[in-house]
Amino acid sequence: MLKSITIGQYIPGESIIHRLDPRTKILGTLGYVVILFVLRGPAGYAVMAGITAAVALLGRIPVRMLLRGLRPVLIIILFTIVLNMVMTPGETVYQLGPLDVTDEGIVQAATMSIRVILLIMTTSMLTLTTAPIDLTDGIEYLLGPFRRLGVPAHELAMMMTIALRFIPTLVDELERIMKAQMARGADFDTGSFLDRAKSMIPLLGPLFISAFRRADDLALAMEARCYRGGEGRTRYKVLKVSTPDFWAGAFLVCTFGAALWV
Amino acid sequence: MNDVRTLLRIGLFVAVTAGLSFIRVPLPFSPVPVTGQTLGTMLAGLLLGARAGAVSQLIYVLLGFTGLPLFGGLGGAAILLGPAGGYLIGMILGAWVTGIISRGREGVPIMFISCLIGGALIVYIPGVWQLARVTGMDIRGAAAIGVLPYIPGDIVKSVAAVGAAAKIRTHLDLRDRG
Numbered sequence: 001m002l003k004s005i006t007i008g009q010y011i012p013g014e015s016i017i018h019r020l021d022p023r024t025k026i027l028g029t030l031g032y033v034v035i036l037f038v039l040r041g042p043a044g045y046a047v048m049a050g051i052t053a054a055v056a057l058l059g060r061i062p063v064r065m066l067l068r069g070l071r072p073v074l075i076i077i078l079f080t081i082v083l084n085m086v087m088t089p090g091e092t093v094y095q096l097g098p099l100d101v102t103d104e105g106i107v108q109a110a111t112m113s114i115r116v117i118l119l120i121m122t123t124s125m126l127t128l129t130t131a132p133i134d135l136t137d138g139i140e141y142l143l144g145p146f147r148r149l150g151v152p153a154h155e156l157a158m159m160m161t162i163a164l165r166f167i168p169t170l171v172d173e174l175e176r177i178m179k180a181q182m183a184r185g186a187d188f189d190t191g192s193f194l195d196r197a198k199s200m201i202p203l204l205g206p207l208f209i210s211a212f213r214r215a216d217d218l219a220l221a222m223e224a225r226c227y228r229g230g231e232g233r234t235r236y237k238v239l240k241v242s243t244p245d246f247w248a249g250a251f252l253v254c255t256f257g258a259a260l261w262v
Numbered sequence: 263m264n265d266v267r268t269l270l271r272i273g274l275f276v277a278v279t280a281g282l283s284f285i286r287v288p289l290p291f292s293p294v295p296v297t298g299q300t301l302g303t304m305l306a307g308l309l310l311g312a313r314a315g316a317v318s319q320l321i322y323v324l325l326g327f328t329g330l331p332l333f334g335g336l337g338g339a340a341i342l343l344g345p346a347g348g349y350l351i352g353m354i355l356g357a358w359v360t361g362i363i364s365r366g367r368e369g370v371p372i373m374f375i376s377c378l379i380g381g382a383l384i385v386y387i388p389g390v391w392q393l394a395r396v397t398g399m400d401i402r403g404a405a406a407i408g409v410l411p412y413i414p415g416d417i418v419k420s421v422a423a424v425g426a427a428a429k430i431r432t433h434l435d436l437r438d439r440g
Contacts, residue, residue, distance in 0.1 A: 079345070083397050119343070127328065135328050155269060159321050162273030163280070164330075170281050204426035208278075208305075209433050215274045219267040227266060 010131050016244055017059030017129045022138030024245040028252050029126045035256050036115055045114055047259035051252070052122050059129050069124035070117060077113050084109040136160045137239060154229055162218075170211060177206050268314055275306040275318035276325065279353075280332040289411055294346045294393065296415045297334055303353040304381035304423035307360025308373060309430060315357035323350050348392025352385035359384045368431075370424055377420035382413075 012018075017025075036048060056066060070077075086096070090104025127135070140157035147153050178188060181202065188199050279302030287296040302322075306315035326332040326341065333341050333350070342350060360380025364373050386409050394404035 079397065083399075116344075127330065132328070132330060139324075139328070156321065156324075159269055159273045159276065159317075160325055162270055163276030163321060163325060166274050166277035167280060170277050174281075201422050201425060204422065205429040208309075208426060208430045211274055211278070212271070212430070212434060215270040216267055219270045222270075223266055229265075 011061070011065065011128055012131075013060060013129065015059045015129070017055060017061075017125075019244065020129075020248055021239055021241050021245045022130050022134040023141055023239065024241070024248050025126055025130055026135070026138050026142060028248065029123055031252060031256060032122050033119060035259055036119055039115075039259060041262070042111075043262035044259040045111070045118070047255060047262060048118055049114075051255050051259075052118055052125070055122070055125055059125065061125060061128055065128060066121050066124065069120055077116055080112050080116065081109040084112055132164055133161065136164075137237070141239060154233070166211070166215070169214060170207070173210055173214075174203065174207055177203055177210075268310075271310060272314050272318045272321065275302065275310060275315070276322045278302050278305065279319065279322045280325075283332060283334040286334045287415075294349065294389070294408055294412075295334070296412055298419070299334075299350075300353060300356065300381045300385055300416070301419040301423055303356045303385065304360055304377040304420060305427060307357040307376065307380050308364055308423060308427040309434075310357075310361070311365060312358045312361025315361045316354050319354040319357045323354060326350070343396075345393050345396045346389075347396075349385055349389035351392070352388040355388070356380045356382075356384040370428060373424045373427060374420055377423050378416065381420065381423065382416040 032048070032051065039045060039048065055061075056063075085101050085105040085108075086099040088102055088105035088108045090102035092100040093103050093106065094101040130138075136157045139160070140153050143151055143153035143156065178186075182188065186199065186202070279299055282298035282302045285298030285301075289295060303315075303319055306318045309315075310318060322332065323342065341347060357380065360376045363376035363379060367373070386405075390401065390404045390408045393399070393408045394401050397404070399407075
């Protein structure tokens with residue numbers, strides 16, 4: 001599971017949503033999140049739900065995948081619902097022991113949970129339809145204008161990509177060290193939770209030392225190939241804004257406007 | 263130390279923190295689990311220093327924000343904006359503070375204290391604030407369920423961080439000199 005992390009949730013596909021420029025998708029998602037938090041009233045939420053449904057249909061994203069994204073936050077959602085129902089002042093509708101469920105509270109709980117559900121479904125659609133490398137490319141471009149303010153856009157994107165590349169390496173390395181120590185009698189599988197946690201500590205030293213060695217080797221390899229940062233770099237894959245991106249932008253601006261207006 | 267090397271070491275610590283986030287113990291009474299993430303924060307502060315350590319945690323949070331499941335199998339804007347999101351923001355500050363306190367000091371006690379302050383205390387400030395704001399609890403209630411249950415874990419993590427960092431520091435010194 002840990003090894004598949006770098007692909008994240010990305011499902012390769014050929015749909016129009018997949019082919020949109022990552023910048024369009026990032027800006028669209030950010031816009032969606034902002035609108036979701038300034039919205040008032042149920043009609044606005046209906047419009048936002050409509051946008052999510054339209055993107056899911058166009059992107060041919062299986063409903064199963066969207067629901068799977070919700071599973072880990074289920075507890076948080078239940079927590080917000082219960083807390084909002086009993087903590088919001090208003091007219092009491094139902095008595096639950098010492099706690100009052102208020103009408104205001106029910107409305108508040110419904111809005112909060114719908115907001116969280118839409119938020120998670122939509123943000124996960126960004127990563128379902130965009131490969132992480134394209135996302136970091138997009139982030140680099142979008143941060144580009146801030147370079148004058150001292151934001152090292154290229155370096156940030158580079159470090160993100162490197163981090164993704166290191167995760168599988170670290171997992172491999174950890175497995176190797178664990179096997180080496182097990183062959184010499186280390187025990188990782190038995191004993192209380194605390195015992196097992198303690199047996200992990202001798203792994204940290206060798207893991208970090210070999211990881212640092214790999215990082216420094218990669219640095220040397222990059223320097224040997226004259227890596228010198230973002231200035232004047234050419235790309236194998238060039239991001240291009242095309243007609244569908246304009247349509248997507250226009251669609252989002254109109255629907256966001258509608259959501260705020262209704 | 264040259265620039266490309268720092269760049270790669272920062273990338274390495276992003277990966278380390280992400281890996282450690284998979285060590286997690288959920289608590290039934292709280293939306294915030296005990297995780298290994300802050301061990302990454304402590305180690306980043308101790309081994310990379312304040313600036314680079316903070317940058318590594320910032321990139322970790324940014325990557326998780328894009329939806330990669332780096333927060334212990336979860337990810338995305340929702341986690342960052344949710345009840346436990348403040349702790350993630352706190353990790354950026356925490357690595358910086360750990361680095362500031364432990365800079366140029368080799369002693370084990372001072373490293374341990376820098377871990378407790380940077381990797382625990384500082385992380386709690388935005389953590390508890392956001393927990394209270396999102397769930398509608400008052401600050402005192404949020405602190406009760408958002409700090410107290412995690413203190414034993416913080417001590418264990420600080421000990422592990424100092425133990426590992428002391429070993430790795432000597433090793434790196436030898437390498438950097440050679």
